[in-house]
Amino acid sequence: MTFIIKNLPILIVITPLMFSLIVAVLSNNRLAWILSTFASFLTMIFSILLCFELSNNSNISYYLGNWPPPLGIEYVIDKVSIIPIIIVSVIGFIATLYAHNFFILEIDRNLVSKTYSLWLLTIAGLMGLITTADAFNLFVFLEISSLSAVALVALGSKMDRKALIAGYNYLILGAVGATFYVIGVGLLYGVTGTLNMSDLAQKIPALGLNKSVIVAFTFMMLGIMVKAAVFPLHIWLPNAYAYAPSPVSVLLAATATKVSIYILVRISYTIFGPSYEIYTFESLRYVLLYLAILAMFAGTIMAIFEKDVKKLLAHSSVAQIGYIVLGISLATSPGIASGFIHLINHALIKAGLFMSVVAMGYYTLKRIDVNSITGLGRQVPITFFAFVICALSLAGLPLTVGFISKLYLIKAAFMSEGIWLPFLILVSSALSLIYIWKLIEGLWYNKTNSKSEKIKELPEIYIPLLIISFLNIYFGIDADLIIDNSFIASDALISGIK
Amino acid sequence: MANEFYIYLSILTPLIAFFITPLLSSNPNLRDSLGPIGGIITFYSSLNIASLYLNGEILSYTFFQINETLSISFKITGLGVIFGLVASGLWILASIYTIGYMRGNKEKNQTRFFTFYSIAIFAAICIAYSGNLLTLFIFYEILTFSTYPLVAHKQNNAAKQAGRIYMGILVGTSIVFLLPAIIIVWVLTGSLDFAPNGVLKGNISNEYVPFLLALFAFGIGKAALMPFHKWLPAAMVAPTPVSALLHAVAVVKAGVFSMLVVITYVFGIDFLTETSGAVWLIWVSSITLLISSCIALTKDDLKARLAYSTISQLSYIVLGGAIATNIAVQGAAIHIVMHAVGKITLFFAAGSIYVATHLSKISDLNGMGKSMPLTFIAFFIGSLSIIGVPPMGGSWSKFYLMLGSVEKDYLLVIYILAISTLLNVYYLLEIPAKAFFQPKRTNIQVTKHPLIVYPTFFAAMLTIVLFIYIEPLKHITNLISGNQ
Numbered sequence: 001m002t003f004i005i006k007n008l009p010i011l012i013v014i015t016p017l018m019f020s021l022i023v024a025v026l027s028n029n030r031l032a033w034i035l036s037t038f039a040s041f042l043t044m045i046f047s048i049l050l051c052f053e054l055s056n057n058s059n060i061s062y063y064l065g066n067w068p069p070p071l072g073i074e075y076v077i078d079k080v081s082i083i084p085i086i087i088v089s090v091i092g093f094i095a096t097l098y099a100h101n102f103f104i105l106e107i108d109r110n111l112v113s114k115t116y117s118l119w120l121l122t123i124a125g126l127m128g129l130i131t132t133a134d135a136f137n138l139f140v141f142l143e144i145s146s147l148s149a150v151a152l153v154a155l156g157s158k159m160d161r162k163a164l165i166a167g168y169n170y171l172i173l174g175a176v177g178a179t180f181y182v183i184g185v186g187l188l189y190g191v192t193g194t195l196n197m198s199d200l201a202q203k204i205p206a207l208g209l210n211k212s213v214i215v216a217f218t219f220m221m222l223g224i225m226v227k228a229a230v231f232p233l234h235i236w237l238p239n240a241y242a243y244a245p246s247p248v249s250v251l252l253a254a255t256a257t258k259v260s261i262y263i264l265v266r267i268s269y270t271i272f273g274p275s276y277e278i279y280t281f282e283s284l285r286y287v288l289l290y291l292a293i294l295a296m297f298a299g300t301i302m303a304i305f306e307k308d309v310k311k312l313l314a315h316s317s318v319a320q321i322g323y324i325v326l327g328i329s330l331a332t333s334p335g336i337a338s339g340f341i342h343l344i345n346h347a348l349i350k351a352g353l354f355m356s357v358v359a360m361g362y363y364t365l366k367r368i369d370v371n372s373i374t375g376l377g378r379q380v381p382i383t384f385f386a387f388v389i390c391a392l393s394l395a396g397l398p399l400t401v402g403f404i405s406k407l408y409l410i411k412a413a414f415m416s417e418g419i420w421l422p423f424l425i426l427v428s429s430a431l432s433l434i435y436i437w438k439l440i441e442g443l444w445y446n447k448t449n450s451k452s453e454k455i456k457e458l459p460e461i462y463i464p465l466l467i468i469s470f471l472n473i474y475f476g477i478d479a480d481l482i483i484d485n486s487f488i489a490s491d492a493l494i495s496g497i498k
Numbered sequence: 499m500a501n502e503f504y505i506y507l508s509i510l511t512p513l514i515a516f517f518i519t520p521l522l523s524s525n526p527n528l529r530d531s532l533g534p535i536g537g538i539i540t541f542y543s544s545l546n547i548a549s550l551y552l553n554g555e556i557l558s559y560t561f562f563q564i565n566e567t568l569s570i571s572f573k574i575t576g577l578g579v580i581f582g583l584v585a586s587g588l589w590i591l592a593s594i595y596t597i598g599y600m601r602g603n604k605e606k607n608q609t610r611f612f613t614f615y616s617i618a619i620f621a622a623i624c625i626a627y628s629g630n631l632l633t634l635f636i637f638y639e640i641l642t643f644s645t646y647p648l649v650a651h652k653q654n655n656a657a658k659q660a661g662r663i664y665m666g667i668l669v670g671t672s673i674v675f676l677l678p679a680i681i682i683v684w685v686l687t688g689s690l691d692f693a694p695n696g697v698l699k700g701n702i703s704n705e706y707v708p709f710l711l712a713l714f715a716f717g718i719g720k721a722a723l724m725p726f727h728k729w730l731p732a733a734m735v736a737p738t739p740v741s742a743l744l745h746a747v748a749v750v751k752a753g754v755f756s757m758l759v760v761i762t763y764v765f766g767i768d769f770l771t772e773t774s775g776a777v778w779l780i781w782v783s784s785i786t787l788l789i790s791s792c793i794a795l796t797k798d799d800l801k802a803r804l805a806y807s808t809i810s811q812l813s814y815i816v817l818g819g820a821i822a823t824n825i826a827v828q829g830a831a832i833h834i835v836m837h838a839v840g841k842i843t844l845f846f847a848a849g850s851i852y853v854a855t856h857l858s859k860i861s862d863l864n865g866m867g868k869s870m871p872l873t874f875i876a877f878f879i880g881s882l883s884i885i886g887v888p889p890m891g892g893s894w895s896k897f898y899l900m901l902g903s904v905e906k907d908y909l910l911v912i913y914i915l916a917i918s919t920l921l922n923v924y925y926l927l928e929i930p931a932k933a934f935f936q937p938k939r940t941n942i943q944v945t946k947h948p949l950i951v952y953p954t955f956f957a958a959m960l961t962i963v964l965f966i967y968i969e970p971l972k973h974i975t976n977l978i979s980g981n982q
Binding site for chain 2: 392398410411419426427430445477479480483484
């Protein structure tokens with residue numbers, strides 16, 4: 001047991017990684033699913049154990065192969081990184097549990113076990129991205145997670161050939177992003193001679209206004225912004241989410257961009273934190289802030305005019321990423337905390353929405369678009385119920401997590417920018433009601449003169465869905481856990497600046 | 499037994515009805531009896547809460563403490579007592595009436611209807627007893643969303659369009675104006691609790707007071723201040739019991755109730771007087787009052803006319819708050835009760851005319867008085883109460899409003915009230931006049947349902963009773979702005 005506890009930081013990465021190798025050689029699809037579920041369950045348990053470990057220490061540092069940094073690779077779990085770890089592991093587990101029916105339907109039978117292998121590889125990559133404290137090791141995980149995610153997206157080609165183009169776009173832009181990032185890392189290595197994040201943080205301030213550092217910072221930020229789909233670098237996202245196999249949309253929408261935003265925070269606050277005033281301030285305040293505002297409106301307006309429901313949700317994700325980035329770009333403790341709050345809450349919301357929409361697609365064997373959903377609510381009442389809860393949560397109805405996000409985001413915006421910024425946020429959020437309402441209304445109204453029989457809903461689909469909807473409400477009422485931990489994380493980050 | 503028990507009882511009863519109703523869909527009689535029973539229990543506990551309040555006991559109950567500054571909690575205030583009594587008392591009448599209407603009209607999806615009806619009442623009661631702005635906002639939004647399936651009950655295209663206007667205006671205003679207003683109060687004062695004399699004094703510089711009040715006034719779309727009033731006529735596509743209980747009582751009264759709460763317990767009457775922050779609201783509400791009365795004149799559809807009349811009457815209440823003296827606020831609070839009883843009478847009558855004859859145009863009602871005497875007499879009495887003629891309850895509230903405006907020397911307001919009363923006389927009394935004195939045009943089949951006619955008549959009698967037994971009401975309203 002102490003062995004496990006001691007090695008927890010690496011176990012959450014290595015467990016899905018090892019299982020992905022095992023799963024790849026299996027020929028039995030069902031067994032592959034069971035093993036993947038087991039792997040993601042183990043990862044979740046390890047993450048939760050990490051939480052308990054972390055309640056005693058302020059951070060847990062782990063040297064890979066016992067090589068101490070700055071030469072060896074260091075993994076660090078602190079109050080900040082625990083947030084995305086929990087998101088990825090919990091959503092990863094629920095999505096794996098949920099995935100099987102869909103993979104059987106949407107992917108060639110002889111590819112299913114390989115799909116699970118890629119799936120676990122993606123989770124492993126994401127976990128690695130979060131835990132590593134080494135700038136170059138981060139690049140490695142960035143490649144692992146994006147390449148496997150690209151392959152997963154392209155597997156949607158059995159249902160729709162457009163998945164190939166979507167995957168290709170994702171690949172190229174992802175590669176550009178990763179290359180930008182590694183160029184930045186290379187430049188930093190050139191001037192500082194180290195790759196360890198905390199070491200970098202110590203050495204950069206001494207360099208003052210060094211051109212290489214400025215360029216490095218810009219490259220790293222831009223590279224990760226592509227990965228995080230910050231407007232206007234988001235163009236790979238809508239198609240990738242829309243044409244990927246259904247469970248992949250759920251996993252990517254709920255976790256992948258969140259992790260990238262987390263890295264964005266890491267770069268700007270952990271690596272460049274001590275030299276914050278020199279490098280980070282301008283870019284965060286006046287580049288990210290305005291891009292976030294544009295994202296809010298652009299994403300919402302695109303979603304309003306979108307017909308395909310999965311793509312609509314993807315556009316809405318662009319807008320929601322805008323809210324998260326906006327909170328982070330405020331660079332105040334309440335601002336970053338509100339960003340984290342929405343990071344967590346949006347994972348819950350979008351996972352629920354994608355899960356219910358793809359479930360409807362599964363039941364009706366159709367691509368779900370705005371016209372085809374008319375009256376569907378009657379046929380699949382449980383899924384409809386879960387959808388409505390998550391959609392209202394997205395709209396920010398009180399007693400859902402979306403409301404808590406909005407409350408804190410607006411408070412933070414008001415405290416640092418006055419009334420104009422909250423007003424813009426609220427207008428875009430009121431606009432988002434239009435597309436949310438379009439969906440709810442469409443599902444609720446009956447088709448004129450057509451008989452629709454009830455479809456039998458499958459428990460293995462609706463139980464995970466109901467769990468997610470329940471969490472949407474539970475954390476909307478008992479929000480203290482999320483709020484507190486977000487504030488602890490943001491205070492930890494802010495203290496790095498001073 | 500602890501006295502807080504009555505708070506649980508009044509809140510939980512409609513909630514339990516909400517959960518049980520869908521289970522009883524196979525047994526309509528049992529299902530429909532939940533409404534009146536629930537109404538009686540809720541009303542009984544509200545009465546007890548009221549008498550405890552009069553004895554000076556402040557009940558409060560924290561349901562959930564989210565963190566140090568945020569909580570979902572309930573606290574009894576004078577305004578809350580009044581709104582709670584109105585919502586629960588009229589629920590009894592309306593639930594009986596609803597049974598008659600839904601059956602007489604053979605509506606579909608009755609179980610869904612009754613389910614959402616209970617949750618709407620639940621939200622209204624929670625608004626009445628809410629102890630801070632967060633709780634108020636939460637249940638304000640729940641009330642909006644829970645009434646949507648009721649408004650769009652018919653699920654046809656007209657209902658879809660109306661539902662969009664309804665949701666668009668109510669949710670839109672609450673997100674864009676009300677939510678930031680609440681957050682501003684939160685940032686300025688560090689808490690969201692209500693206090694008898696307001697919390698803002700000393701926390702905000704005087705020149706910002708009108709703007710913050712404007713965010714609240716237009717954010718509370720349910721108070722139907724122009725230009726955010728369109729949702730109310732749109733909501734008239736709903737079945738009449740919804741218009742009666744929700745759009746004459748629960749929803750709109752939740753709106754003006756929230757306005758009064760904000761004015762008295764967040765800003766504080768004295769603070770508003772000091773800063774003159776509410777003067778603009780007097781004129782906005784006066785203009786709303788006059789324009790909507792004029793629009794009501796032009797409407798031939800009975801429910802649309804009543805809807806515009808409601809908009810104008812709501813502005814009386816907002817006006818009372820905006821004048822910001824104790825007497826005017828007292829008048830506004832009494833008007834919540836009087837208008838609720840009067841307007842529910844009128845809507846009940848409109849609904850019973852529709853069920854019996856399927857007529858909804860005023861011009862078709864010529865000579866119908868002889869076939870439906872009780873209904874039209876009830877309509878007549880209700881109209882007199884709205885107009886404010888003694889011995890109907892409505893005369894008290896107008897009296898207080900006028901006293902309030904005299905106290906503050908707003909002479910123009912008195913003229914406006916007078917003109918509006920004249921308009922009321924014209925557009926309301928036209929209907930019973932036509933029914934009784936015009937010759938009947940065509941032969942129309944009249945089929946009455948007893949469960950519709952008696953609640954209507956009973957509501958009309960209630961307006962007279964309230965004129966005589968005004969003492970307890972005066973007493974409660976006297977305590978509103980912290981005169982304890």
